[in-house]
Amino acid sequence: MKLHLGCGTKYFDGYVNIDYPPSEHTVQKDLVADQFCNILELDHAPGTIDEVRLHHVFEHFARPVTCALLCNWYMWLKPGGILHIEVPDFEKTAKVALGMFTKPKQRFVALRHIFGSHEAHWAVHYEGYSNKLMTELLSNFGFKIKEYKKNEHNGTYNMEVIAVKENNNLTWNDLIRISETWLKNYMVDEAESEKTMHAAWMEEYHKIINKK
DSSP states (O other): OEEEESOTTOOOTTSEEEEOOGGGOSSOOOOOOSEESOGGGOOOOTTOEEEEEEESOGGGSOHHHHHHHHHHHHHHEEEEEEEEEEEEOHHHHHHHHHOTTOOHHHHHHHHHHHHOOOSSTTOOOOOOOOHHHHHHHHHHTTEEEEEEEEEEETTEEEEEEEEEEOOOOOOHHHHHHHHHHHHHTTOSSSOHHHHHHHHHHHHHHHHHOOOO
8 A cells, every 4th residue: 555645636546645625725626635634643554554655745744743753654664665755945945045146036935935835724834854854854763765856846946755664673662762862853952941842742742653
């Protein structure tokens, strides 16, 4: 089984195409999903999925949620399973947004591509991904990058990463520890307020993981 998450109006043959119900969309009308649901509520048995694929969806999730999703997908995927993610290219887009000779229209489009389109409650971007950040993130969660692709569409710059589940020995306890450590990277210091913030992040994380 191969999953295409957040499919919108793009249907991929050979995949189970999944998206938010039409009531959650304000712009896209001709949705083509095989299944309508909140993808945060999906659950699959360990080792039963061949591929998880998503285009311009991953950046819409807060950091604790991305950690939880990576843990879930790691568990669902078979050994050697594929994780295929496309997100805005933050570094390229930021250079456009900050460029001395960038035209105002280009700057506004770049800022939208960085922060989201804001036409729906979910249309917000929570992270700026680069090759380096994506490599560090996925390698921590047991994936090995096989290929990066870059593309441009109407002045927006994007990156695709294709990774394989290579480390097949991680347990749920390992994944929880990895998530805790990864999120600590975003702490400013060891102040009590920062530790409380980290605890709040982990609370959100535990709402999403499918640990049985």
